[in-house]
Amino acid sequence: MILVTGGAGFIGANFVLDWLEGSDEPVLNVDKLTYAGNLGTLKSLKDDARHVFARADICDRAAMDELFAKHKPRAVVHFAAESHVDRSIHGPADFVQTNVVGTFTLLEAARTYWNALPEAEKQAFRFLHVSTDEVFGSLSATDPQFSETTPCAPNSPYSATKAGSDHLVRAYHHTYGLPVLTTNCSNNYGPYQFPEKLIPLMIANALAGKPLPVYGDGQNVRDWLYVGDHCAAIREVLAKGKLGETYNVGGWNEKKNLEVVHTLCDLLDQKKPKASGSYRDQIAYVTDRPGHDRRYAIDARKLERELGWKPAETFETGLAKTVQWYLDNQAWADEVASGEYRKWVETNYGQRA
Structure with a gap:
């Protein structure tokens, strides 16, 4: 069995x-x-005995110890994190608690469990920590892409807490010998993404006839990674990664935010055209995010060179799949857009118009 945190x-x-x-x-x-x-x-797994769900907080040491003792996982894949930059600006405390304290607590529980394993199981155990390219800070238009040796320079409470968790994971390998692996990924997109993030937010607003809020001048650059490709990369790192190493996971798709929104609008114009005009007509420029990093870009050559992974999707194929998924699953998107989410949208975007 493997233990996955943040698996919902x-x-x-x-x-x-x-x-x-x-x-x-x-x-x-x-x-x-x-x-x-x-x-x-995860409703398709409701009656699947291979999926065991435990509602628990990674900051709860007793709960983590109990889960390790009961289920005896051979590996941990650690996704659980507060991950939205805007939310970290409005309320950084939750990010420190989950991303730093939670990762520390999980590491301690894993270390205690790992130390007590028989030698063969101890050698086979893995702790894979999933992180972000945002820990590296911001690039200019001419800077080289982030590599695994790029120094950390986080610029938001979110990225600072993720950098802190990365450092803890590294330290637990070098100090205690815990068999860790770390991945730093670029912007993910695809099915089941919460609608506070750029791509699902734009799809939801476009279909609802609402403005499409673009921060600042829309020229901020991100590297876009289809979530299915990211999952494949994690499987490869878990199976074959060198202990203590970090692997960058990117899609080789640097795009300006405005370019992403334009492409989304054009896809929606094709797949679900409006009665008149284009979805581009709904684009509205709003006040920029404080400290908004200008460019992220991932050099993923190490992962391809050492483990043979490279993305299967281009940005065009991945985005087309994503738009079609949201069109086919509007009930899912409507369900997650709860009252709490609507209040958040008002908090974050209401003063930016």
Whole structure:
């Protein structure tokens, strides 16, 4: 069995679904079920004995110890994190608690469990920590892409807490010998993404006839990674990664935010045209995010060179799949857009017009 934290969130749930589609090895899915955790994403696994769900907080040491002792996982894949930059600006305390204290607590529980394992199981155990390219800070238009040796320079409470968790994971390998692996990924997109993030927010607003809020001048650049490709990369790192190493996971798709929104609008114009005009007509420029990083870009050559992974999707194929998924699953999107989410949208965007 593997233990997956945050397995009811966007990337975690995609990973759990992907894992069980290709393997009979069971998953212990540990999730606190905050606003972004959604068991509806996992409803296809409701009667699947290979999927064991435990509602628990990674900051709860007693709960973590109990889960390790009961289920005896051979590996941990750690997704659980507060992950939205804007939310971290409005309320950084939750990010420090989950991303730093939670990762520390999980590491301590894993270390205690690992130390007590028989030698063969101890050698086989893995702790894979899933992180972000945002820990590296911001690039200019001419800077080289982030590599695994790029120094950390986080610029938001979110990225600072993720950098802190990365450092803790690294330290537990070098100090205690815990067999860890770390991945730093670029912006994910795809099915089941919570609608506070750029792509699902734009799809939801476009279909609802609402403005499409673009921060600042829309020229901020991100590297876009289809979530299915990310899941495949994590499987490779878990299976073949070198202990203590970090692997960057990117899609080789640097796009300006405005370019992403334009492409989305054009896809929607094709797949679900409006009665008149284009979805581009709904684009509205709003006040920029404080400290908005200008450019992220991932150099993923190490992962391809050492483990043979590269993305299967281009941005065009991945985005087309994503738009079609949201069109086919509007009930899922409507369900997750709860009252709490609507209040958040008002808080974040209401003063930016």
